[in-house]
Amino acid sequence: xxxxxxxxxxxxxxxxxxxxxxxxxxxxxxxxxxxxxxxxxxxxxxxxxxxxxxxxxxxxxxxxxxxxxxxxxxxxxxxxxxxxxxxxxxxxxxxxxxxxxxxxxxxxxxxxxxxxxxxxxxxxxxxxxxxxxxxxxxxxxxxxxxxxxxxxxxxxxxxxxxxxxxxxxxxxxxxxxxxxxxxxxxxxxxxxxxxxxxxxxxxxxxxxxxxxxxxxxxxxxxxxxxxxxxxxxxxxxxxxxxxxxxxxxxxxxxxxxxxxxxxxxxxxxxxxxxxxxxxxxxxxxxxxxxxxxxxxxxxxxxxxxxxxxxxxxxxxxxxxxxxxxxxxxxxxxxxxxxxxxxxxxxxxxxxxxxxxxxxxxxxxxxxxxxxxxxxxxxxxxxxxxxxxxxxxxxxxxxxxxxxxxxxxxxxxxxxxxxxxxxxxxxxxxxxxxxxxxxxxxxxxxxxxxxxxx
Amino acid sequence: xxxxxxxxxxxxxxxxxxxxxxxxxxxxxxxxxxxxxxxxxxxxxxxxxxxxxxxxxxxxxxxxxxxxxxxxxxxxxxxxxxxxxxxxxxxxxxxxxxxxxxxxxxxxxxxxxxxxxxxxxxxxxxxxxxxxxxxxxxxxxxxxxxxxxxxxxxxxxxxxxxxxxxxxxxxxxxxxxxxxxxxxxxxxxxxxxxxxxxxxxxxxxxxxxxxxxxxxxxxxxxx
Numbered sequence: 001x002x003x004x005x006x007x008x009x010x011x012x013x014x015x016x017x018x019x020x021x022x023x024x025x026x027x028x029x030x031x032x033x034x035x036x037x038x039x040x041x042x043x044x045x046x047x048x049x050x051x052x053x054x055x056x057x058x059x060x061x062x063x064x065x066x067x068x069x070x071x072x073x074x075x076x077x078x079x080x081x082x083x084x085x086x087x088x089x090x091x092x093x094x095x096x097x098x099x100x101x102x103x104x105x106x107x108x109x110x111x112x113x114x115x116x117x118x119x120x121x122x123x124x125x126x127x128x129x130x131x132x133x134x135x136x137x138x139x140x141x142x143x144x145x146x147x148x149x150x151x152x153x154x155x156x157x158x159x160x161x162x163x164x165x166x167x168x169x170x171x172x173x174x175x176x177x178x179x180x181x182x183x184x185x186x187x188x189x190x191x192x193x194x195x196x197x198x199x200x201x202x203x204x205x206x207x208x209x210x211x212x213x214x215x216x217x218x219x220x221x222x223x224x225x226x227x228x229x230x231x232x233x234x235x236x237x238x239x240x241x242x243x244x245x246x247x248x249x250x251x252x253x254x255x256x257x258x259x260x261x262x263x264x265x266x267x268x269x270x271x272x273x274x275x276x277x278x279x280x281x282x283x284x285x286x287x288x289x290x291x292x293x294x295x296x297x298x299x300x301x302x303x304x305x306x307x308x309x310x311x312x313x314x315x316x317x318x319x320x321x322x323x324x325x326x327x328x329x330x331x332x333x334x335x336x337x338x339x340x341x342x343x344x345x346x347x348x349x350x351x352x353x354x355x356x357x358x359x360x361x362x363x364x365x366x367x368x369x370x371x372x373x374x375x376x377x378x379x380x381x382x383x384x385x386x387x388x389x390x391x392x393x394x395x396x397x398x399x400x401x402x403x404x405x406x407x408x409x410x411x412x413x414x415x416x417x418x419x420x421x422x423x424x425x426x427x428x429x430x431x432x433x434x435x436x437x438x439x440x441x442x443x444x445x446x447x448x449x450x451x452x453x
Numbered sequence: 454x455x456x457x458x459x460x461x462x463x464x465x466x467x468x469x470x471x472x473x474x475x476x477x478x479x480x481x482x483x484x485x486x487x488x489x490x491x492x493x494x495x496x497x498x499x500x501x502x503x504x505x506x507x508x509x510x511x512x513x514x515x516x517x518x519x520x521x522x523x524x525x526x527x528x529x530x531x532x533x534x535x536x537x538x539x540x541x542x543x544x545x546x547x548x549x550x551x552x553x554x555x556x557x558x559x560x561x562x563x564x565x566x567x568x569x570x571x572x573x574x575x576x577x578x579x580x581x582x583x584x585x586x587x588x589x590x591x592x593x594x595x596x597x598x599x600x601x602x603x604x605x606x607x608x609x610x611x612x613x614x615x616x617x618x619x620x621x622x623x624x625x626x627x628x629x630x631x632x633x634x635x636x637x638x639x640x641x642x643x644x645x646x647x648x649x650x651x652x653x654x655x656x657x658x659x660x661x662x663x664x665x666x667x668x669x670x671x672x673x674x675x676x
Contacts, residue, residue: 045510186492256515
C-alpha cells in the first residue's frame, strides 16, 4: 500500500460490495413477491425500499472510495486527514445501519412510523429518499466531511487536475442536489417536481459527471494515455451530458400536473441524452485501440469498456425508447421503466464501481499480477443474468402497456396472470445474478492476497 | 478544439442550461396551483397518511412509484369511495384475493387519504392516464340492454367477466350458476349490504325497476 489513505478507499470498497450482495438478496425476495406477495415477513414496500436504498448507498460508498483513491494518487500525497476519513467511513456505516433498522421496524409495525417535529421518524414515505430527516442531516454532514477532506488534500499540493476537478465538481453538485428533497410540500405535484430535481439531477447529471471523470482516470491508469487528450474528451462528454441532461429533466414533467411546454422541453432534450453516452463508448474504444504495448490489467480494461457500452445501452437506448411524450403517454409507470432502471443502473454505475475497484485494487494491495479469471467469471454471471432480467421485464412492460393501457384490462389481472411467466424467469435470473455478485465479493476480499494462479 | 475551450464550453454551457431550468421552474411554480384544486387541511392530512404508510413503496401516483400495485392517480374515479374506505381499513376482509396487507389504518386516516386521492384525481395531468383506446371497441355490438347497463355503470371497474375487468369485487364469470335468482340480484343491486353483510359495494338506487331487472337478467346469463 503506497498511501495509508488507500486503506480508507479499501474500507469503502469492501462495504460497498457487501451492500451490493444485500441489495441483490433483497432483490430476489422482491422478485418472488411479484409471484407470491406474502412470500416474506416484510411486505414488498419495505423490501423494495431496502433494495433501492442499498443500491444508492453502495454506489455512493463506491464513489467515495474511488474518490479517496483518485485524490491521493492525483495529488501524490496522503489525505488531508486520515482519521477524519476513517471517522467518515464508520459514521456512514452506523447511520446507514440505523436507517435500515428503522425501515425494518416500520415494516413490521407500520404504526411505529410516528410523526416527530412535522416529519416521519422511520420512513419519509417518498420513493428513493425514504430516509427520515434526521438521517438526511447525517448524510449531508458525512458528505460535507468527505468533500472537505478531498478539497483540503488537493489544496495541499495544489495539483488541480482535470479529472479531480470534474470528479469533485460532480460530487459537490450531487451534495447540493440532495437539498431539494429535504422539505415538505402540501401539493403532491410540487412534491414530485422537487423530488425529480434530486433523482434526475443525480443520476442523469452529477453521477454521469463522476462516471466521465472516473472513465478518464481509468483509461489513463490502464493504458497510459495522454491526460490532455483524455481531459479534452472528458470535458466534451460532461458538457453534452449537462446540455442534454439538465433540461432533459422535462421528461419527468409530462404527466404530473406541470404545464404542457414541458412535453416539448423534455421530449427534445432527453432524446439527445444518449449522444454523450455514445461518445464515451467511442472514447473507450479509441483510447484502447491507440494503445501500444501489453495491457496488464485486462479485467480492469474489460470492465471499463463494458461500463461504457452498458451505460449507453441501459441509460441511453433503454431510456430513449420511451422518452418521447407520444410513447410515454402509454408506457409511463409501467414495467418498461423498471427494465430501463435495471439496465441503466447496472451499466452506468454498477459496472463503473466494479471497474474502478478492479483498476485500483491491485495498486492498493501492492500487486501487479493477480488472478483475473474470477473477475471475468463474476462479470459474465452478472451481465448475462442482468440482460435476461431486463429482457423479461421489458417483455412484461410491453404486455402491460398493450393489455392494461391500450386494451383496458385490469392492472392486477395483467400482473397476476398475463405476466406471471416473466416474473418466474426474472426470479430465476435473479438467482444466477447473485452467483456473480457472490464471486465478486469473494474476489474483492482475496484479490492479490494469494499468488496469481 | 483545445482542452481549455472544451472546458469553458462545459462550464458556461452547463451554467446556461441550469439558468434556463431555474427560469422554467419559477414559471412552473407560478402555474401549478391553477392546475389543481385547492388543498384543504383534509387533503394535506391525507397526503401525510400517504407518506406515513409508504404507499409509494408498492403503488404509483401520477405514474411515479413502485409498479407493484395499481396507479392511484384516478383511484377515486375508478372505485366507489365507500368501497375504498372499507378496503383501506381492512383490505382482505373486503377482497380476500388482494395482495394488499392490513396496516391498521383508522377510519379518520382512510377518510383523509380518500380526500387526498380525490384531489390528485382532479389535477390537470395533460391527459394522463389516457383512456384505453381498444376497450370501447370490445363487446358492444350485440349487447343486450342488461349488458349495456353493465357497461354504462362501469361494473367492470370492480368485477371480472372471463378475465376482463377489475379484481376488487367477486368474479362474475359464473354468477348465473352461483346466484340464478333474478329477485336476489335486484335486491342486492339496490342495497348490497342488506343481502351480503359488510359488502363494500355501493347501492344502485338510481336505476329504475325495469333497468334493475334487465341488469339482473343479464347477470344470470353468465354461466
